[in-house]
Amino acid sequence: MKKICAIDLFCGAGGLTHGLIKSGVDVVAGFDIEASCKHAYEHNNKGAVFYNEDVQNLKGYDLGKLYPSGCIRLLAGCAPCQPFSTYSQGRDVKNDKKWPLLYAFSSLIDEMLPELVTMENVPDVTRHEVYHDFVSSLEEKGYKVWAKKIYCPDYGMPQGRSRHVLIASKIGEIKFIKPTRLPRNYKTVRDTIGRLPKLEAGQKDEKDSLHVAAGLSLLNMKRIRTSRPGGTWHDWPEDLKAECHRKSSGRGYVSVYARMSWDEPSPTITTQSYGYGNGRFGHPQQHRAISLREAAMLQTFPKSYQFVKPSEKVYFSSIGKMIGNAVPVALGKAIGKSLLKSISSS
CATH class of the missing domain: 3.40.50.150 (Vaccinia Virus protein VP39)
Structure with missing residues (x-):
């Protein structure tokens, strides 16, 4: 052939x-x-x-x-x-x-x-x-x-x-x-990123510059600590809800400021999936958004896939765009x- x-x-x-x-x-x-x-x-x-x-x-x-x-x-x-x-x-x-x-x-x-x-x-x-x-x-x-x-x-x-x-x-x-x-054996978030090193918000893995998490404001840290996997901002106390979500026009937008679920596939990975407020991009367990490496792996890039030269600085926006558009x-x-x-x- x-x-x-x-x-x-x-x-x-x-x-x-x-x-x-x-x-x-x-x-x-x-x-x-x-x-x-x-x-x-x-x-x-x-x-x-x-x-x-x-x-x-x-x-x-x-x-x-x-x-x-x-x-x-x-x-x-x-x-x-x-x-x-x-x-x-x-x-x-x-x-x-x-x-x-x-x-x-x-x-x-x-x-x-x-x-x-x-x-x-x-x-x-x-x-x-x-x-x-x-x-x-x-x-x-x-x-x-x-x-x-x-x-x-x-x-x-x-x-x-x-x-x-x-x-x-x-x-x-x-x-x-x-x-x-088949649905009973779909690959899940846990299957894909469950073994990566733990990170805090704003922290980078010393062995992998792409395994880096964006920082969180004090308010968003309170929000993610209150969030449960698969839940929504409706679960939060009133004082943590955003002003736009209090309006009737915003109550349907539930897939923002939310955590992924460990044992289901992730939501669609976008160019801004490194941001907690940009979708259901909160880590299922750790108090942060998913890292760039985790986003890439959910896009089924191998863990070793190199997006920039080792000597180059990692920028969330540019690499997030490469990953989300792929x-x-x-x-x-x-x-x-x-x-x-x-x-x-x-």
């Missing part, structure tokens, strides 16, 4: 690339506009070269030259999800600079006609015309398309995240592999396995 060789557009720190490599796919290159992702991408994904370029400026002819001869070409493009997210619905997304990125991806497919294509995004992407134009363009060019919402815990991710995944093939019929886990590694691996299985049966 021929080898699958991939180019990863919008590659970020390499979540999808790492998963594809673990599945047996060769990844030759990744493209992203965030130069800060270069070290993480190349250090952890040997053989894959990072290109700090805007996908909208790329040409299919130039990309085609990066593939080794004789391989089955995969073009992966997990465009930034912000324009399609429910969090964006209050914005004028038609004018969002990220809105045309899926069209740019589609244009590159038109120019290159790779044998395989994959795209991953938030489930709400299917509500937008650009997505349906993308699918129609693939079908018009003879691709067989499989596209559905994937619940990540079904594929070994300790995170209650749902993503829309599309895989397409010019070689033959294609479909996603069956779930690898395709979970385990999802990337499931995508790779699905592609490999499909071509082997064609």
Whole structure:
């Protein structure tokens, strides 16, 4: 069977690339506009070269030259999800600079006609015309398309995240592999981060600079001490509740200032999951928000995954962005396995 060789557009720190490599796919290159992702991408994904370029400026002819001869070409493009997210619905997304990125991806497919294509995004992407134009363009060019919402815990991710995944093939019929886990054996927060060294708020593990927890104000320390795993701020005494939560408009927002549960998958890991007040990101037991390392591991990055050089300072915002924007590694691996299985049966 021929080898699958991939180019990863919008590659970020390499979540999808790492998963594809673990599945047996060769990844030759990744493209992203965030130069800060270069070290993480190349250090952890040997053989894959990072290109700090805007996908909208790329040409299919130039990309085609990066593939080794004789391989089955995969073009992966997990465009930034912000324009399609429910969090964006209050914005004028038609004018969002990220809105045309899926069209740019589609244009590159038109120019290159790779044998395989994959795209991953938030489930709400299917509500937008650009997505349906993308699918129609693939079908018009003879691709067989499989596209559905994937619940990540079904594929070994300790995170209650749902993503829309599309895989397409010019070689033959294609479909996603069956779930690898049932609800009774979903991977949990405890399974994933339960053995990491204990931390106080504002403390860093001396052996791992990424295992670092943000500090807490005196008020938030009182709040988290009152919080129970899986609970909400409704459990707090009145004097600890935020002013916005006292209003009727704020009473439904219960998944902030909350702890995760040990024996369930975590909530969706976002770019600000290191902040206690940004979601259900309180550690199940320790009085702090989860560390950057814990967030990365819940995104199924290996514990050893390096996001910055050892000599570089760790900044919560920049590394939190790399982690939260990444395709979970385990999802990337499931995508790779699905592609490999499909071509082997064609």
